[in-house]
Amino acid sequence: MPRNYKRVSVSTSDGRRHYTVERRGSLLECASADVRDGKLSVRQAAKKYDVSKSTLHDYMTKKHVKKPGGQTVFTPEEELHIVNRVITLGEWGLPIDTFELRMLIKCYLDERGITVKCFKNNLPGTDWSSCFLLRHKNQLAQRVSQNIKVARAKVGPIEINQYFDNLEKTLKDVPPSNIINYDETNLSDDPGNKKILVRRGTRYPERVMNHTKSNISIMFSCSGSGKMLPPYVVYKAVNLYDTWTEGGPSNVRYNRTESGWFDSNTFEDWFFKVGLPHAKRQDSKVVFIGDNLASHLSLSVVEACEEHNIDFVLLPPNSTHLTQPLDVAVFRAVKTHWRKILSEFKTSSIGRRSVSLPKSEFPKLLGQLLNRISDNIMKNIMNGFRKCGITPLNRQEPVNQAEEDSPEAAGASNDGTLETQELEASTITDGTAMTQATGTSTGTGDEMCAIDESDIVMYLQEPILDKRERMIFDLDVTSWPQ
Structure with missing residues (x-):
C-alpha cells in the first residue's frame, strides 16, 4: 500500500492555514481576481480570503506554479x-x-x-x-480475477463465439487486404529424423550430422488477400553484426535480444518497420490479428494505432489451432521446407565443419526457404483465412471444430470408445474359444497356438489424429508442396 502522509494538527496561532489543497486553489483564484480587478489590494484580499499574503503574492507572480507536496514523475x-x-x-x-x-x-x-x-x-x-x-481512480480500477479449472480454461464454442462477436464488429467494411495476421515461430538447428536403410536387426540406427537445440525466432505476417509481408528475424545475441544480415532477401529485417525471443522492443520495431508501413499504404481501416501476449504491445504502438486508424484483435488463449491462419495453413509448409534446406546445408562442406548453424549463413538459407514456399504461399494463406473463418467471415467452421475438441465431446467419445473396445474384446474371446487365463486358443485340430496380449491391445487401440493435423487434412492438400 502507498505511504499516506497525514498532516499533524496545529493551532492557528503559528500562522498556518488549515484549508485543503482543493480549496486553496479556488481561494487563491478568487483573491487574485479581486486584486487584478482593482477591488482589493493584496493585503486586503489575503485577509478577506484567509490566505497568506506571501502565498497570494507568489501565486499572482507565478513564482511557485507546482502543487504543494511531493511532485509526480510524469506530468x-x-x-x-x-x-x-x-x-x-x-x-x-x-x-x-x-x-x-x-x-x-x-x-x-x-x-x-x-x-x-x-x-x-x-x-x-x-x-x-x-x-x-x-x-486516477475515476478511470481505472482493480478487480480480482477468478481461478478456473484447466478443463474450463480450454477454448470452447462459447469463447469462439465471443471472439467472433468482436471480430464481426471490428472487420465491418474492412477489405481482406487490410486484415493482417502476425505470428512468431522459430527455425531450429535440428533437421529432424528421417528413415534410413540399415541391416535388419539394427537396434539403434544413427547418422552423423551436427545439430543443436538453438533456435532463431522469426515473425511472419500476411494479409487476407494472400500477400506475405517481409519477415522479421531475431537472433539470440548481445550485438548484431553486418555479416548476419548479408546474402539474404533484401526486404527482411533483423534484430537481436539476449533471450532470442520477441519482447516489447522488438515487437515495436517490427510494427514500425513492417506493419505500420503496410498499413499506411492502405486507404481505409487496418486490423491486426495476433496472439494476446502482453510483451507485444507498448504505449508507442497503441498511440500509433489510434493515430492511423488501426485496430488489434487478440486471439483467445489456447485457440491458435482454430483461429490463427499462419498456424493452420502456413507454418507446416515452412517447417517442412526448412528441415530439407537445413539437411542439405548440414551435408555441405561448411555444414560438416560447423558445430551449429552459423548466423552468417542463415540469411542465405532463409532466402532459399522463401523461394521454395513462394509457389503456393498465396493459396495457403487464403486457405488459412478461410479455414479460420476470417475471410470470408464464417464462424461456423471454427465453432464446430471447438465443439469436437471440447472436454464434454472428448469425454463422450472416450466413453463410446471404451464400450466398443469392451464389445470387441468379448467377441474375440468368446467367438474363437480363446481362454484368456491360459493365453491359448483351440482350433479344429490338435495344435495349440499362443496368443500375444500386445496384439490384442494394438488391435483395440485406434489412431487419434492431432487437432491441428485434422484441420490441415481438411484443407486443399494439393496446395501443399510435395
Whole structure:
C-alpha cells in the first residue's frame, strides 16, 4: 500500500492555514481576481480570503506554479496519456496488472532515454503503481480475477463465439487486404529424423550430422488477400553484426535480444518497420490479428494505432489451432521446407565443419526457404483465412471444430470408445474359444497356438489424429508442396 502522509494538527496561532489543497486553489483564484480587478489590494484580499499574503503574492507572480507536496514523475498530460493507453489495451481484450503497468512504464522511459533516479533501473515500485491508481481512480480500477479449472480454461464454442462477436464488429467494411495476421515461430538447428536403410536387426540406427537445440525466432505476417509481408528475424545475441544480415532477401529485417525471443522492443520495431508501413499504404481501416501476449504491445504502438486508424484483435488463449491462419495453413509448409534446406546445408562442406548453424549463413538459407514456399504461399494463406473463418467471415467452421475438441465431446467419445473396445474384446474371446487365463486358443485340430496380449491391445487401440493435423487434412492438400 502507498505511504499516506497525514498532516499533524496545529493551532492557528503559528500562522498556518488549515484549508485543503482543493480549496486553496479556488481561494487563491478568487483573491487574485479581486486584486487584478482593482477591488482589493493584496493585503486586503489575503485577509478577506484567509490566505497568506506571501502565498497570494507568489501565486499572482507565478513564482511557485507546482502543487504543494511531493511532485509526480510524469506530468498530468503524460499520466492521462498512460491511462488512455491502458484502457485501450483492456478494450482490445488484453487487460494488464500492476506489474505489467510498471514494465510498460519502464519501456516507455527506456525508449526515450529518460532516467528517473527514484526508480531502480527505471522500474517503478509498487508504491508508484498504487498512487497512480489512486490518482486516477475515476478511470481505472482493480478487480480480482477468478481461478478456473484447466478443463474450463480450454477454448470452447462459447469463447469462439465471443471472439467472433468482436471480430464481426471490428472487420465491418474492412477489405481482406487490410486484415493482417502476425505470428512468431522459430527455425531450429535440428533437421529432424528421417528413415534410413540399415541391416535388419539394427537396434539403434544413427547418422552423423551436427545439430543443436538453438533456435532463431522469426515473425511472419500476411494479409487476407494472400500477400506475405517481409519477415522479421531475431537472433539470440548481445550485438548484431553486418555479416548476419548479408546474402539474404533484401526486404527482411533483423534484430537481436539476449533471450532470442520477441519482447516489447522488438515487437515495436517490427510494427514500425513492417506493419505500420503496410498499413499506411492502405486507404481505409487496418486490423491486426495476433496472439494476446502482453510483451507485444507498448504505449508507442497503441498511440500509433489510434493515430492511423488501426485496430488489434487478440486471439483467445489456447485457440491458435482454430483461429490463427499462419498456424493452420502456413507454418507446416515452412517447417517442412526448412528441415530439407537445413539437411542439405548440414551435408555441405561448411555444414560438416560447423558445430551449429552459423548466423552468417542463415540469411542465405532463409532466402532459399522463401523461394521454395513462394509457389503456393498465396493459396495457403487464403486457405488459412478461410479455414479460420476470417475471410470470408464464417464462424461456423471454427465453432464446430471447438465443439469436437471440447472436454464434454472428448469425454463422450472416450466413453463410446471404451464400450466398443469392451464389445470387441468379448467377441474375440468368446467367438474363437480363446481362454484368456491360459493365453491359448483351440482350433479344429490338435495344435495349440499362443496368443500375444500386445496384439490384442494394438488391435483395440485406434489412431487419434492431432487437432491441428485434422484441420490441415481438411484443407486443399494439393496446395501443399510435395
